[in-house]
Amino acid sequence: MNPYRLYLVTDDRQPIDTLKTVVAEAVAGGVTMVQVREKHGDVRAFIERAQAIKTVLQGTGVPLIINDRVDVALAVDADGVHLGQSDMPAILARQLIGPDKLLGLSVETEQQLQDAQLLPVDYLGISAIFATPTKTDLKKQWGIAGLRQAVAHSALPLVAIGGINETNMADIMATGVDGIALVSAICQASCPRSAVQNLLLKMG
Numbered sequence: 001m002n003p004y005r006l007y008l009v010t011d012d013r014q015p016i017d018t019l020k021t022v023v024a025e026a027v028a029g030g031v032t033m034v035q036v037r038e039k040h041g042d043v044r045a046f047i048e049r050a051q052a053i054k055t056v057l058q059g060t061g062v063p064l065i066i067n068d069r070v071d072v073a074l075a076v077d078a079d080g081v082h083l084g085q086s087d088m089p090a091i092l093a094r095q096l097i098g099p100d101k102l103l104g105l106s107v108e109t110e111q112q113l114q115d116a117q118l119l120p121v122d123y124l125g126i127s128a129i130f131a132t133p134t135k136t137d138l139k140k141q142w143g144i145a146g147l148r149q150a151v152a153h154s155a156l157p158l159v160a161i162g163g164i165n166e167t168n169m170a171d172i173m174a175t176g177v178d179g180i181a182l183v184s185a186i187c188q189a190s191c192p193r194s195a196v197q198n199l200l201l202k203m204g
């Protein structure tokens with residue numbers, strides 16, 4: 001099974017009970033991977049929220065990824081870490097997490113995409129496909145044509161992220177990308193479970 005197919009990234013503005021419900025519903029609907037992303041709280045709150053989501057995911061087979069922080073991933077024994085270009089270098093992260101955990105890296109330029117092919121990472125996040133209010137410090141919008149080029153030049157699995165929803169996901173899937181990562185289309189849905197089911201249907 002392709003674990004990157006429908007990748008939920010959590011919304012750090014949601015209170016913990018909402019977060020747990022959203023993740024449980026999203027998993028029931030069929031998401032294949034969950035990343036806990038915390039950009040505002042302290043590390044203790046991050047660990048608490050990551051542990052809560054680990055409990056929700058227990059026994060589901062859906063991997064838990066931690067955004068940015070190798071220490072948090074190790075503390076909660078997550079399945080992997082997702083790093084950005086200003087986070088810990090991938091080589092050091094791999095040394096700390098060992099060979100078996102998943103390691104993801106965001107790439108924001110063609111040069112980073114090329115350099116990443118030689119890094120000890122499992123997948124790349126193509127950052128960003130479209131502008132999004134969920135993350136405003138974006139360097140680049142790859143667009144559909146840019147994503148298609150990235151797919152053609154990567155031996156590593158690619159995950160598209162940024163501004164993706166049911167209206168544009170067919171175009172994104174048509175590029176041959178391995179997966180789609182979403183925040184709002186799932187976390188802000190009135191019923192995250194149906195939203196995920198609908199997205200999976202549209203993915204074909």
Ligand SMILES: Cc1ncc(COP(=O)(O)OP(=O)(O)O)c(N)n1
Pocket residue numbers: 007009035037039067068082083084085087104105106124125126127135159161181
């Ligand atoms: C799957 C996935 N792709 C890209 C990102 C973005 O990571 P980063 O560039 O480090 O930005 P922040 O998410 O930390 O703001 C991601 N989190 N997940």
Ligand SMILES: Cc1nc(C(=O)O)sc1CCOP(=O)(O)O
Pocket residue numbers: 009037106125126127128129131132133134135138161162163164181182183184185
């Ligand atoms: C967490 C994140 N990273 C991005 C990147 O491009 O690196 S875009 C993003 C947020 C994506 O949210 P939404 O699905 O609501 O557009």
Ligand SMILES: [Mg+2]
Pocket residue numbers: 067068082083084085087
């Ligand atoms: Mg980051």
